[in-house]
Amino acid sequence: MAVPFKICIDCTDPHRLADFWAAAMDYVVEDHSALIAMLLEQGVVTEEHTVEVHGRKGWKTAAAVRDPEAPFDPVRGTGKGMRLLFQVVPEPKTVKNRLHxxxxxxxxxxxxxxxxxxxxxxxxxxxxxxxxxxxxxxxxxxxxxxxxxx
Missing domain, CATH: 3.10.180.10 (2,3-Dihydroxybiphenyl 1,2-Dioxygenase, domain 1)
Incomplete structure (x- = not known):
């Protein structure tokens, strides 16, 4: 069986990059608000882990985009097909990408x-x-x- 994967991109502003890449590729920004609400209610995460983006809760340090035609998990808001995940890292980009x-x-x-x-x-x-x-x-x-x- 082939191994599912997503491409992770280090960044300083995951929501800005998610908006850019969604527009660049005709993808959609994943909506994780239902998952976040569930995890907040269970006490697994706190408000400190979230930020408001486009009128809904998102992760403070991550955002993702997905192929709108591929299946997705409606509870988690995550795609089951090709995805790009943008994750905050402390250091800025300093050299040429080894993958693009x-x-x-x-x-x-x-x-x-x-x-x-x-x-x-x-x-x-x-x-x-x-x-x-x-x-x-x-x-x-x-x-x-x-x-x-x-």
């Missing part, structure tokens, strides 16, 4: 999508055309590199 995402928008859309991503807070780092492959190297609002592919 490639977003494939297609040859007719990738330049317009790069413009849209810039309007969401991304930064263009370079454009490439190698052996027929075209892409724009970009960074998300916290400097994590990714590629916008043709």
């Amino acid at each position: 995402l490639d977003l494939h928008y297609g040859p007719d859309n990738y330049e317009a999508e790069a413009d849209r991503l810039e309007s969401l807070g991304a930064t263009r780092l370079g454009a490439y055309d190698e052996d027929g492959a075209k892409w724009i190297l970009m960074a998300d609002p916290e400097g994590n590199e990714f590629c916008c592919h043709a």
Whole structure:
């Protein structure tokens, strides 16, 4: 059986990155408010672990986005398919990523999508055309590199 996984991204502001990546990928930000309410009621977590985001309770140190077409757990609010989890770490990003995402928008859309991503807070780092492959190297609002592919 294949091993399920999610990609975890270290950051300083998980909710800002969740909003950015949800918009970049047509994903949805996971709603963990029902799980948080249940854990608060049971005394497992305290209000110190939460923050209000978009009018509902979220985790103070984490947020996630998921494929809206994939199954999800309605109690936990977590996706059962491809997910990105953003988790707070104490140190800022200091070197180039050793792992990055490639977003494939297609040859007719990738330049317009790069413009849209810039309007969401991304930064263009370079454009490439190698052996027929075209892409724009970009960074998300916290400097994590990714590629916008043709």
